[in-house]
Amino acid sequence: MDRRSFLIKSGALISAATSSTLGFPAIIKTYNRKPTIRVLGTHVTLQETIRQRAEQDLGIHIEFYPGGDAEVLFKASTNPGSFDIYEQWSDSIKILRMADAIQPIEIKKLKYWEEINNLSKLGRLTEHAPIGQGDAPHKLLYIQADGSLGPEATQRISFLPYVHNTDSFGYNSGVISKGIPYETESWSWLLDERYAGKVAIVNAPTIGIFDLALAVQAQGLMTFKDISGMTREEIDALFEIVIDKKRRGHFRGVWTSVPHSIELMASGEMVIGSMFSPAVRQLIGRGIPCVYAAPKEGYRAWHGVMCLSRDCHDERKDAAYAFMNWWLSGWPGAFIARQGYYISNPERSRQFMSASEWDYWYAGKPAQEALKGINGAAVVRPGEVRTGGTYAKRFENVAIWNTVMDNHEYSLLKWNEFLLS
Amino acid sequence: MTHQRRNLLLIEDSYEHAELAMFYIAEYRQDIDIIHLPDGGSAMQYLESIRNGERPLPWLCLLDLKLPKYDGHEILSTIKDDEYLARIPVVVFTTSAASKDIQQAITKHANSFITKPMGADRYGMTIDSILKYWELNQHERI
């Protein structure tokens, strides 16, 4: 399943969410000896295969409540009692914290904590690697003594880091000549006059704003004091540039879901734009030579997080911990690796992968055979190499981590202006 | 009347007629020498010799019209067209009485045109008359 497959299937879903505000969860509980946990999250991780496997492995009942980014975040932030575990991105932590929706996680209850790599704990996989700007996971990981979040190691964490990946933009190499990863491929391409009218941006201000900012910065049109925490003035300047561009017809527009982005590129309305890994994979599968760029300025990375609801206690809390530990037990990591996602303790997942799978997905080596995806169909052709190289290489090139800025509300207003300019 | 002998040129193809003429001329005038030329050819030769001065101008010329070779008209022309010979008095003396002949002869300055008479004595008388008439002629010395 796609991550954030439906960012905005908003109408109906939020309607459901809102109506459930009053009586959530609207599920008829089956009274059973087994404890039941409710998982709120996106389609990326809330997959039926995973649920069944977890139930089987853990002997508990698990209810999945998948939804779009904004939907689940809204639900979680306004009604902590509606879930036990929340699965989303590190950038939602601030909001959840602000909404007092989650409770700290005890490291001592985490079975595989020691195996979790430095990306999550220190913000980088290797020592020399730069730390991407914005809310790198480690900055939000530990609950400091004063109750705030910080990188200093403590015994309590705000979330369990697990699934993560790097994002960039995709382009149709049938139209745009193929660039060299990390050398010529650049976020500046998004604003290249040559592709005017065929550029689309993801309709998510917390993500799209960085795609635009990175592009503007790469074009040399402006610089940011802190790209991950833009001032209102910087936001104004950024939108002035992109709105001007938009008015001159530079953008096809925004896409609101992965299928929408696939459709836009497949129809030729878009030749370059924000893109998520599954869309790129599907486009290639459809014969469109979509290249997932490795921009020289670096990726926009994201980190998946699992949070405990403020209202999760006792038996359910134990089950929730069990579910969190299960996630790092190897099989789930191998499962999502086949969708192009990384797990925070890869070595444990390695035993659940074939050597060629590991080589392709993590080691950046050519696929020795056709690799199957989660639904059994081949998604990687023999000899294919994952763009961006190895796991380490990709995370050595993180320009920015997805971040909810302090001026989030303001950016929303500007986003509206951008869309309707 | 002179005592000199006179030459009379008789151009006449008919010997009989010539004999008649000569008979009467001889009868009437003994001082006339008759030079008989029987055809046009010999007449022309004689006239040529006169003109050359080989022979004297005749006193009179009796010219028949019907002649072998050159006829009388031609001879008349020869005589009258020549300044010297033209002085010869030419009496056309012919059997013809055709006005055509007369006209032509007069036009060519024949001095006389006389048709030969067919009466018993008239031939002699005609000759005599011609002679008499031309004896009256004074212009021979011109």
Place this chain on the structure above:
Amino acid sequence: MTQFLINHFKLQQRINIGYILAGSVSVIIVILAALAFSSISNDYRSYISSSQKFHIDLLLTGQITDIHRQAMIYTYQGHPSAADQVMTGYENLLKQLDTDLQANPPKIQAFLDTIRPHLKNYYAVFLQVKKQRDTQQYLIRNDFRNHASTIETLIRDLTIQFSHSSDVNWQLESILNRLLSVERNLYRYLDILDSSYVAAAKEQLDEATAVLENIGRHNHAQQSLINQAIDKLERYRQSFNEVVQRTRGYLYLINVVMAAEAYEILYQSKKLSNLITEEMAVKERAISAHVEEILWILTVCCSVLLAIMALITDSIRRSIALPIARLANTFRALTGGSSQASIPAYPLNDEIGQLIHAASSFRDKNMETECLLQESLRLTRALESSHKTLEHTNEELEQVIHTVSHDLKSPLVTSMGFVSIMRKLADQGQYEQAVSRLDKITLSIGRMEQLINDLLDFSRVGRIDLNHKRIDMNALLYRFAQTHEENLNRIGFTLRIHPNLPVIHGNESRILQLFENILTNAVKYAPNEEQGARLEIGAIAYYDHSLIFCRDNGPGIEPAFQQKIFGLFYRLDNHAEGSGIGLAIVKKVMKIHGGDIWVESEPGKGACFWLKFPRSKTAEVS
């Protein structure tokens, strides 16, 4: 064409055909023009309808922008009327879309179909926004305020309880201040939408809680009241959180989700607009191309039709005018009296055919007249000819008479003269002399007789021997030579007949007489025997004549006499025998044979008589 018309249609029909054709062509042109104009006007109507469609896009763009503006007004200012306007606008737009969906071509329908779900989604999200905002407002106005006043009451109660402790009172007062600050921060947040106010408010809430907890730790007596206050504070915090989250929620929905839907609608509208513009441009181009094409076709058709009409008209005109013009020429020629005037061929018995017929009668008449004229001319010529012949004959006759009178008189003159001489001699008694002259008279009379005989002979030529026939000169002269062979041999005269003599048409006895006379002359004037006299007779063909030459080696004839020798009784030598009739007869014989004779000679070089006979064609063939 012309010929076809002439062959198949009468004059009247041709003129009618011309009229019908001209009419048909006009009608066809009018029909073509009408078709063309109706086609163009269809195009134009279609274009106009396209341009009307153009308004759909403008309508969509305007309406969606308006709707969104109203939605924004509602969101930020909460005017219910704005929300109503969004609803009305949405419904109107949807209705409009449904109407347009039915009215427009599939291409545009497809666009409108694309737009519809976006619009519907937009409105659905707006309803969510409305709900969120209503909830938020509700929270602010009720929960939040109620909680605040409950806490305030509780704090007041506590203040009364702790009236003895100014320290606690101060702390409680600070809680109230903090709560006021939270409220202020919330309103600031809602006003400015800066999350730092939220953070500040939360900090103050935390502090208030901490203060209360602290009081509670030290004052167990008031624990329940304090716990009650803490609990209320927690509820207050929850309301606050929810207000913030709902605010964020609807902000997200309107700014991101609805804006995206609105943008998509605008984008599709723009695309539609582009499509329509393009379609219109295409139509415009098509119309102008069509107009041009139609004009071209019309021009070509009209030109072709007119050309055909002109051709046919010309043919008809020619089929009428040409024969008439020809006929006019013919008549001009005919009135000039021509019988050769060409009458144009004309197969039809129409009006022109009748004229042709008249012309042909005219020509026949002319021909008759001409025949008559020619006949009369011929007669005139014949008359003239016979007149000339008569004149000639008269002249000849006169000549003959003149000659005869001279030559016949001559013996008379001689006889009479000698009679006179004899009488004179007899008078003189010279009887012998007189008698001797008698011979002269006899001779004279004898000559006279000969003359008369000769004259008779001459006059006979051409008068009594008119039967002409084919004469092979070879045979004739062969016989002629045989006849004279003996005599000639005797006198040593050579007669040589050349071969290949012609065949002529003539009277045989006259021709023989002719050669006899020539031969006689040749013999008469032949030189003496030593020289070997001869006569050659041969022939050459000369154009359409046969030329027979008779060449002797006699003394020749001076040019001066070459004409005269053919005269009647003309002699070159008065010593020779004969009356001078021979060559006159020869000439007359030639004349009656339609030929001629002349002599070529130089004195001393013989003479050559040329006899020119007209070549007898029939004779030659045989």
